[in-house]
Amino acid sequence: MERKSEWEPAIAGFLCKWCSYAGADLAGTSRKKYPANVRVLKVPCSGRVDPLLILKALRLGFDGVLISGCHPGDCHYQAGNYRARRRIALTKKLLEYIGIPEERVQASWVSASEGAKFAQVAADVAKDIEKIGPNKLFAEEGR
Amino acid sequence: MTTKKKISKKDIGKLLGIWSQWFSVLVPSKEENVAKMVGWDGKDVSFLVWYRNTVVPPKANFLPPVEKMFSFQQNRHGYHVEVPQDEQKRLIFGIRPCDARGITMIDKVFVETYEDCYYLSKRKNTVLIGLSCTNPYDSCFCTSLGVKPTESADVDLMFTDIGDEFLIEEVTDKGKELLASAGMVKEATKADDAKAKTVQATVSGMVIRKVDTKDIARKLQACFSDRDYWEKVAAKCISCGVCTFLCPTCFCFDICDELVKKQGARYRGWDSCSFRLYTKMPMENPREEKWRRVRQKVCHKYQFYPMNFDVAACTGCGRCIRLCPVNWDVTQILSSLPASVTSRGDK
């Protein structure tokens, strides 16, 4: 039914270097198949992910944003991911409120040993975003 | 003396219709209750009833809040630069004398030494039709700055409200041409002229806010280093850009580049001396403190600009008073300037 198009979603993936980044690595080395749509950006902690980074990624035309950090309780810096959680939760909700589809901004907890989970998350996120199509939110010139 | 013309108010729609054949006609219009000059829809002339003045001054039609200067793309031969062309002929109907004067003041800056083609191309392609004030705001103080609410030499045609009709003064030849093919425009009589005179006197009398502008430049020079005075005056200013952005004579701008997905462009947009970063250099900022910025704003309008162009860069439109978030009132400042330096100097 759906016409196959050239377009492939581009996803900005902010991955905590202590867990999800290693998780993504593991997914790669253990040959778990996951779509190549996630452009990985290594961050020192999910707590580093300023909402500005999320919005800037969308502003620059990324079709989606994935933030992934250590499971609650496992933060290398004790509470970075707890703080990230509040921030990301509010950002997601506010962006939804102004009309950015919730699929565009997603978050997950993936540990260094969860290569399979990362592959799954990446695939799911890519599928979600494929469904809603390319990000043209900021494309219109306007004034 | 040139003979004056007149037109019935109910014919304004028709007149604008005729002009629409040659021009993109702009009239005062409210969008979300913010009045500005925007494209006429071809029928609505209700502004003749509600319009006092726009929130956004018509300078925005020549120096827009943001404007693309050029776009660029890199290919294997290097950069390819493209300048957007704006050759549209425009006619602004209903500009107030204060705002028309404001445009004349910005003209001076954008013409001298180097011509600013972005501003001037729009300026040259635009005809200004002035409309006299009938109901000035209590914040207006134009008469203190030599602007008459019902007369203007800064437009092509000047319309004065004399009841059911407008008296039309042909200020420029361009203006005269505009009336040539308008059948509904009649010759004005002496009685019409007399009516206009009465209106002029009445409306001028309605501008109640007064500032003694004589000697202001000298007084400002005298108190330039009076830090205590300027600190006090600046205390409640919040350093936003409302007064400057919406001032009909302010022209400062910023230039910046943008590059998204290999599509690049250079833009310019309004900037304000109220902003702390306006003069920020890597190591120093000559106007880091708020009182210096407030002083700059006042001195530029009433001391520096007059030194360069022999006239104060203020038309008394009162926007800065009406729209200020904290009611910072420049007329109070101008009336309270100390006669001489009374406090410690600066630095």
Add this chain to the structure above:
Amino acid sequence: MPITDISQRKKFLDQGNVYLPHIVVIDRIIEETPSVTTIHFNFKDEKLREGFTFESGQFAELSIFGIGEATFCISSSPTRNEHLECAINRVGLVTNAMHRLSVGAEIGFRGPYGNSFPLELMRGKNLVFVGGGIGLAPLRSLIWNVLDNRDKYGNVDIIYGARSPADLCFKYELDSWSRDKTVNMITTVDKGDGKWTGKEGFVPAVLEQVAPSAKNAMAVVCGPPIMIRLTFPVLEKLGFIPEQMITTLEKRMKCGIGKCGRCNIGNLYVCRDGPVFTYAQIRNFLSDEY
């Protein structure tokens, strides 16, 4: 009154749109100090390469497309016109990006803008150049201009200082100037390192020690604002009158042509009425706004 009449200013190949940059190509990059590099560049267009003229003291707006524009004085001399040079201090968005460029890069150039050093006034006079840090860049253009027409001028004193030996710009030329018997070259640093054999001390203090005569002289001062502010009183002490003191100022600029508003000192715009001023012109504002 501005030193040069603005209305007489020569506009370079008037093209209608003064905001459109010409393309120049970087042909050499020299590391001056850890934070300063000099770029040598030339116009891509051959006609411009042939026809371009400027005067010592003028500046230009250089831009990297997609990053932005910034103001630089032209540090090469019009007497050596085979290419243009600008010294770039790495301090902000544009200058940091400039430091990442390599030879062959194409950048935008607008200019030359501003007035220039009053060579006519300086002719036959003894000249005192006082520079600090990257402030030597505009002076360098003038110094070469003078040295290339050596017989037109009297004595030449150059007093140049920087924070440390590593922060001295144009080291390769400082040496040649000190070897020049017609030049009295004094280099100083705020704090020397083990190898430093020259003077130590702030520029205004060293100037006071050197005490050049004010007779038939003109002083040209350029450096960080604090140095400029402290140097003028010293010159006054040495007998210089405000009309004998010249400086070139740096301010935040965007347009370079007197429109965008931010570089004013009183009613004067540094870009349009300057950047070269006499002390007489700006002394009322100097303590206050610069």
Add this chain to the structure above:
Amino acid sequence: MEQELRKEARKLLEEGKVDHIIGFAPGSLKFSTTPLITKEKEEVASLVINRFMVNNLAKFLTEIPGRVGIVAKGCDGRSIVSLIQDNQVVRENVVIIGVPCSGLIDIAKVEKLVGKDRDEIDDIALQGEKVTVTVDGKRKDFPAKEVFFEHCLGCEFSTPQEHDTLIGERVAAVGHEELNRKRIKELKDMAPKQRWAFWKEQFTRCIRCYACRQVCPACFCERCFVEESQPQWVSPVPKWQDNLVFQVIRNIHVAGRCTDCGECERVCPQNIPLRSLSKEMSDLVDEMFHYKAGTDKNAPSLMTAYEHAEAEDLFR
């Protein structure tokens, strides 16, 4: 009440308990006030209390040195507490002169209701929950809820909780739940695409005068992210995309600090409905984290605190 306030302010200055008084003086326009920031005891005679004291004076606390006596409505009081929580203000340096406030009159609403501008209106008088507006000698009555600011209708703390003295009696706000969130509800009823189109249109008008940010007591950053140039996150010229990014991020930055004083929306010269963003943000903060800005000076600020289990449904 005004007499009591002036006496109190004068006393504070005379006794050397404060160096500055921040309050409201009559403005130069009809139905307006202006912030009064003074060291002079003579000047406190011009302090006023009325229904037009719109500014959130907490904004000035971070820039006035020394000890300060400040006139605070409920929302100002919350902003002061929030600044204390963020270590921007030392409690001991502030004498909070609480002024209970059941709601402020939104002059823009009055103008719209009577079809006249501020300076054409002769009188506006509040009696109980009724506002009488006189234009050209003719009087018209409106229920207070129609002329009060929307945020006043949602006010939960009409008397500042944190205060050193209180001028006048505690009052309850003229609340109105439905009107308070009417515009937010309308937005939520739209499809996401419509909402985006709505905000795009709003931010196309933005001229980036930063009045919203400058007037906000919660925006106390030394340097705002929009002014960062390395990297330049947001273009300094008002393109709608960047205007939107600016405002959304600003709202996230002040989440847990915004006390719904409504100043950002009031001062916007382009009438961008900014409270429709900030109020929704406050609601989200309350719903998700049970946090109300500026209500507990000893509580850690929202973004530095956390519970072990919260908002987990938003994470994979």
